[in-house]
Amino acid sequence: MNPALDLLQPYPFEKLRALLAGAQPPAELRHIALSIGEPKHRSPEFVAKALADNLDQMAVYPTTLGIAALREAIAAWCERRFGVPAGWLDAARHVLPVNGTREALFAFTQTVVDRSKNGLVVSPNPFYQIYEGAALLAGAQPHYLPCLEENGFNPDFDAVSADVWQRCQILFLCSPGNPTGALVPLETLKQLIALADEHDFVIAADECYSELYFDEQSPPPGLLSACVELGRSDFKRCVVFHSLSKRSNLPGLRSGFVAGDAEVLKKFLLYRTYHGCAMPVQTQLASVAAWNDEAHVRANRDLYREKFDAVLDILQGVLDVTRPDGSFYLWAKTPIADTEFCRGLFDKQHVTVVPGSYLSREVNGENPGANRIRMALVAPLAECVEAAERIKRFVQEL
Numbered sequence: 001m002n003p004a005l006d007l008l009q010p011y012p013f014e015k016l017r018a019l020l021a022g023a024q025p026p027a028e029l030r031h032i033a034l035s036i037g038e039p040k041h042r043s044p045e046f047v048a049k050a051l052a053d054n055l056d057q058m059a060v061y062p063t064t065l066g067i068a069a070l071r072e073a074i075a076a077w078c079e080r081r082f083g084v085p086a087g088w089l090d091a092a093r094h095v096l097p098v099n100g101t102r103e104a105l106f107a108f109t110q111t112v113v114d115r116s117k118n119g120l121v122v123s124p125n126p127f128y129q130i131y132e133g134a135a136l137l138a139g140a141q142p143h144y145l146p147c148l149e150e151n152g153f154n155p156d157f158d159a160v161s162a163d164v165w166q167r168c169q170i171l172f173l174c175s176p177g178n179p180t181g182a183l184v185p186l187e188t189l190k191q192l193i194a195l196a197d198e199h200d201f202v203i204a205a206d207e208c209y210s211e212l213y214f215d216e217q218s219p220p221p222g223l224l225s226a227c228v229e230l231g232r233s234d235f236k237r238c239v240v241f242h243s244l245s246k247r248s249n250l251p252g253l254r255s256g257f258v259a260g261d262a263e264v265l266k267k268f269l270l271y272r273t274y275h276g277c278a279m280p281v282q283t284q285l286a287s288v289a290a291w292n293d294e295a296h297v298r299a300n301r302d303l304y305r306e307k308f309d310a311v312l313d314i315l316q317g318v319l320d321v322t323r324p325d326g327s328f329y330l331w332a333k334t335p336i337a338d339t340e341f342c343r344g345l346f347d348k349q350h351v352t353v354v355p356g357s358y359l360s361r362e363v364n365g366e367n368p369g370a371n372r373i374r375m376a377l378v379a380p381l382a383e384c385v386e387a388a389e390r391i392k393r394f395v396q397e398l
Contacts, residue, residue: 007136011129012358019343025350032387034375035352041249041303044296050289057281064273066097070284073291074257082224088233093262096269097279100254101208101241102130109134111271112170112202119169124155126179126360126369128206131172140169144361146368153182157192168201176209176220179359179374180331181324189226196237202264205240209327211247211297214305220326235260247297248290255279255287304328307377307384314388318395330375335398338371349390
């Protein structure tokens with residue numbers, strides 16, 4: 001067996017199940033889960049129709065590269081969303097459909113990492129655990145950059161040593177972040193591109209929450225935006241990951257894309273051809289419909305905006321928590337240990353949240369997720385409001 005499998009840590013939800021084992025919450029209180037970041041808003045009906053209308057495509061072997069119509073729809077969306085000039089993104093070279101970003105992030109790491117060089121895969125801390133597992137199984141060493149409140153919950157990239165950058169093979173970014181919701185500023189992205197050029201590493205920008213933001217007049221920039229400002233039409237060393245899961249409430253469709261550096265994607269396509277993970281044609285055609293429509297995405301943001309307003313109003317003065325830059329998470333500070341808070345909240349109020357320490361790693365004696373919890377505002381508005389009221393009661397009774 002692959003010995004690297006022994007290096008993998010349990011997923012946060014496995015740890016959470018163990019933490020809550022044996023608890024007996026009040027039977028009269030229905031369970032409310034704010035733990036798993038699974039969108040609960042209604043999926044767009046026109047996407048379901050497009051899927052149903054093309055079920056005859058189940059008889060067709062899909063290609064790993066995907067159909068031209070999907071790649072062109074994705075390239076056009078990137079032009080509209082991130083201001084990429086027409087023609088910069090060649091749909092045949094710079095875009096690759098994937099079965100959701102989770103699968104793509106893992107496979108991408110296996111493609112890029114050179115096992116012979118004792119390389120690092122650098123990521124924010126706390127982080128999406130796929131970054132860590134993908135690094136370990138690719139034969140690289142994870143390196144964690146703490147995301148602390150004093151730095152806006154982003155890594156302090158200026159504090160990273162030249163030795164770390166020299167050994168870095170992939171820098172993972174998550175913007176807006178999971179679990180913090182913090183946005184990496186555009187100027188920082190441009191500085192990171194300069195570092196990637198200097199030290200020859202790839203920036204892998206996980207932007208699956210990029211369409212969940214609050215100001216309709218100011219969509220958050222992404223790595224492609226930084227490339228545009230730098231006149232970087234080849235997107236060298238820059239790759240972005242996007243998904244329909246959060247943007248369009250389609251987690252079960254397993255549809256996303258990777259875009260950027262054509263030379264990197266050429267190698268990634270080769271890996272994926274052997275990996276055997278082509279997206280079904282009917283799924284691709286449904287995805288075309290989703291990427292071509294923004295009305296349902298704006299309506300989705302309206303629903304999240306309403307929930308954030310209501311929940312933050314209830315928790316104001318109760319927990320140390322602020323509105324994030326984006327995503328559907330709240331990253332709240334706890335008055336007691338985060339694990340004790342989560343266990344107590346479930347036991348007394350039948351609400352589940354995730355301990356921040358389960359989403360982070362301790363480095364040099366410090367865990368940046370300690371004494372914090374992640375709350376996913378994915379449940380319907382009424383449930384989120386009820387959960388916030390229960391959290392308020394729990395804190396007041398401490």
